[in-house]
Amino acid sequence: MTEQRHQVTVAVNGVARRAEVPARRLLADFLRADLGLTGTHLGCEHGVCGACTVLLDGAPVRSCLMFAVSADGHDVTTVEGCREPAGDLGPVQQAFLECHGLQCGFCTPGFITTITAYLEENPKPTEEEAREAIGGNLCRCTGYQNIVAAVLRAAELKREREAPHE
Amino acid sequence: MKPPPVVYHGPDTLEEAVRLMAEHGAEAKVLAGGQSLVPLLNMRLTAPARLVDVNRLDDLAYVHSDRHGVRVGALARHADLEHATHAFETIPLLRQAVRTVAHPTIRNRGTTVGSLVHADPCGEMPAVLALLDGEVVLRSERDGERTVPARDFFVGPMESACREDEIAVEAFFPRPAGRTGSDWRELSRRNGDYALCGVGTLVRVDDAGAVSAAKAAYIAMGPVPQVVDLTAAAADGDWSAAADHAAEQLDPEDDIHASAEYRRQLARVLTARSLRAAYEAVAP
Numbered sequence: 001m002t003e004q005r006h007q008v009t010v011a012v013n014g015v016a017r018r019a020e021v022p023a024r025r026l027l028a029d030f031l032r033a034d035l036g037l038t039g040t041h042l043g044c045e046h047g048v049c050g051a052c053t054v055l056l057d058g059a060p061v062r063s064c065l066m067f068a069v070s071a072d073g074h075d076v077t078t079v080e081g082c083r084e085p086a087g088d089l090g091p092v093q094q095a096f097l098e099c100h101g102l103q104c105g106f107c108t109p110g111f112i113t114t115i116t117a118y119l120e121e122n123p124k125p126t127e128e129e130a131r132e133a134i135g136g137n138l139c140r141c142t143g144y145q146n147i148v149a150a151v152l153r154a155a156e157l158k159r160e161r162e163a164p165h166e
Numbered sequence: 167m168k169p170p171p172v173v174y175h176g177p178d179t180l181e182e183a184v185r186l187m188a189e190h191g192a193e194a195k196v197l198a199g200g201q202s203l204v205p206l207l208n209m210r211l212t213a214p215a216r217l218v219d220v221n222r223l224d225d226l227a228y229v230h231s232d233r234h235g236v237r238v239g240a241l242a243r244h245a246d247l248e249h250a251t252h253a254f255e256t257i258p259l260l261r262q263a264v265r266t267v268a269h270p271t272i273r274n275r276g277t278t279v280g281s282l283v284h285a286d287p288c289g290e291m292p293a294v295l296a297l298l299d300g301e302v303v304l305r306s307e308r309d310g311e312r313t314v315p316a317r318d319f320f321v322g323p324m325e326s327a328c329r330e331d332e333i334a335v336e337a338f339f340p341r342p343a344g345r346t347g348s349d350w351r352e353l354s355r356r357n358g359d360y361a362l363c364g365v366g367t368l369v370r371v372d373d374a375g376a377v378s379a380a381k382a383a384y385i386a387m388g389p390v391p392q393v394v395d396l397t398a399a400a401a402d403g404d405w406s407a408a409a410d411h412a413a414e415q416l417d418p419e420d421d422i423h424a425s426a427e428y429r430r431q432l433a434r435v436l437t438a439r440s441l442r443a444a445y446e447a448v449a450p
Contacts, residue, residue: 003171023174023217024207045167046205053271059245060271065204069174070197070221114271135357136269 008072012037013081021068028052030068031078039079039109043138050137053110054078060117079109082116091157092116092150101150103141110137115151119158125151169207173216180226180305183333186218188307191331194218198240201268201276202284218333226335231256235300235340240333244273244281244291256341258447259348263294263366266350269358282319283334285326285390288360290350292320293391295337297366297383303336304328311335320390344378346370347447349440352385353432355423361386362424363432369400369444377401377445380408382437387418387429400441409437 003022010017012035019034026045031037031054043049045064052063055077063076082090089097092115102108111134118125118133125133130151131144139147175194177183187194194216197203206212220226226239231252238247244267247253247260254261267273267281267290281291282302295302296316305311308331319327328334342348352364363386370379380400384392394415400408418429 024169024172045208059274061275065200136271
């Protein structure tokens with residue numbers, strides 16, 4: 001059987017990207033295989049681990065639980081889009097670096113995207129709120145302590161960077 | 167793993183979606199939020215020949231509230247219901263319960279109506295619909311629109327009354343009458359995991375503070391949401407006695423997560439706490 005292919009256009013990190021894909025192409029595989037954006041990682045492929053989390057029109061979703069065809073016409077932000085416009089590390093990435101919020105790094109893209117969106121909604125989380133915010137992402141290395149610290153540090157960095165300069 | 171090959175339909179109108187289901191219903195599945203269907207496809211536990219993706223039917227992405235209750239369209243995400251202040255003010259139980267559905271990331275995509283049709287006995291929203299005596303509106307080319315009450319809608323584990331050529335277009339959650347307090351609580355090993363036991367309660371009081379009606383609904387305690395009337399058992403405000411009575415009506419099963427006896431004990435403890443909280447929310 002020759003699979004029917006669909007023309008899909010998604011604005012990824014602000015750039016319109018187009019590819020022709022079969023209906024069953026997961027958004028995560030579209031990003032990785034069709035667009036070459038391998039920052040998005042696939043762990044469990046059934047929505048549990050959170051490694052593949054991307055932002056769909058600004059809100060975190062599992063890219064392993066969505067078809068690329070369903071994303072046609074929408075905006076997607078991946079971990080590659082969580083840096084500063086000039087190319088420096090974004091506040092969440094910088095915080096992970098400073099707090100040692102990663103070891104192997106496999107789960108990190110999902111944490112970065114999730115926390116980036118979370119801090120837009122809640123710019124000044126408590127430690128308990130930070131813990132709750134990352135509840136849907138699994139990390140096998142860190143024991144989470146440093147990731148919780150990174151959420152709080154990222155909130156600080158974000159506030160500093162967004163504060164009006166003298 | 168990756169999902170099996172499938173023919174994709176992305177209708178722009180409900181009429182077109184209904185027509186597609188009339189034509190292909192026997193071999194098609196409706197794709198809404200996909201937070202249950204796509205894992206099943208990825209694990210190859212199901213392999214429909216076609217998918218009818220309703221994500222372009224923006225007209226169905228509504229949450230409406232009035233004095234009768236809350237109407238939730240087929241494309242409203244759990245997060246839409248959670249964040250709709252008017253829905254919370256009309257029926258606080260909706261937000262109390264939907265906040266315990268998986269994680270925020272899943273709630274951003276998963277739909278409330280989709281979770282009703284999926285009819286997972288561990289799912290929160292089927293039990294909420296059952297507790298409130300709500301209903302689901304189904305549409306097909308053959309029968310037009312029909313409305314099915316919750317007690318007839320949940321047929322078995324992962325089985326609802328939605329026929330293969332039908333699309334669930336709306337859920338209606340009626341507002342409880344009178345001065346009624348509600349509560350939702352559950353126990354899971356980790357926040358956001360499936361609950362080992364979950365309970366929702368409604369307690370109605372009169373102006374003097376006496377209990378005039380009480381009932382509870384349970385998840386993970388049977389093949390479909392279990393609703394237990396506790397009006398008589400809770401009449402004198404003895405929450406422990408009412409909880410004992412409720413636990414006797416339940417027949418949970420053993421699985422790798424918990425024994426039946428442990429589940430029943432959880433039901434007992436959670437019910438007593440939940441009834442008290444629901445009562446205190448409205449007691450004079």
